[in-house]
Amino acid sequence: MARVEIYSTLFxxxxxxxxSLLEKKGVAFINIDVIExxxxxxxxxxxxxxxxxVPQIFIDGEHIGGSDDLYALERAGMLDIKLGxxxx
Numbered sequence: 023m024a025r026v027e028i029y030s031t032l033f034x035x036x037x038x039x040x041x042s043l044l045e046k047k048g049v050a051f052i053n054i055d056v057i058e059x060x061x062x063x064x065x066x067x068x069x070x071x072x073x074x075x076v077p078q079i080f081i082d083g084e085h086i087g088g089s090d091d092l093y094a095l096e097r098a099g100m101l102d103i104k105l106g107x108x109x110x
Contacts, residue, residue: 023105024082025081025083026050026105028040028041028052028053028077028080029054029056029062029063029066029078030076030077031055031056031057031076032057036077036090037076039089040077040079040088040093043092047102047107049105049107066078070085073087075088077089079091
């Protein structure tokens with residue numbers, strides 16, 4: 023299964039929405055809270071090409087984007103493939 027990282031904050035509804043989709047799929051993810059850790063926030067901005075909003079989601083090191091981008095992958099039928107859980 024793919025390594026999933028989510029840069030997020032505690033009270034972010036978009037973060038909760040993205041995490042909910044991954045949990046529904048049974049996918050473990052690494053949650054990186056950027057609220058109190060400015061170094062992690064700077065890391066997020068650098069890795070995401072300058073994006074400063076949360077969530078910022080990475081699958082196997084590839085920047086996916088935010089919650090809307092994650093759901094767009096789901097609608098296109100590509101999320102399970104990226105996550106390594108596609109049915110054959």
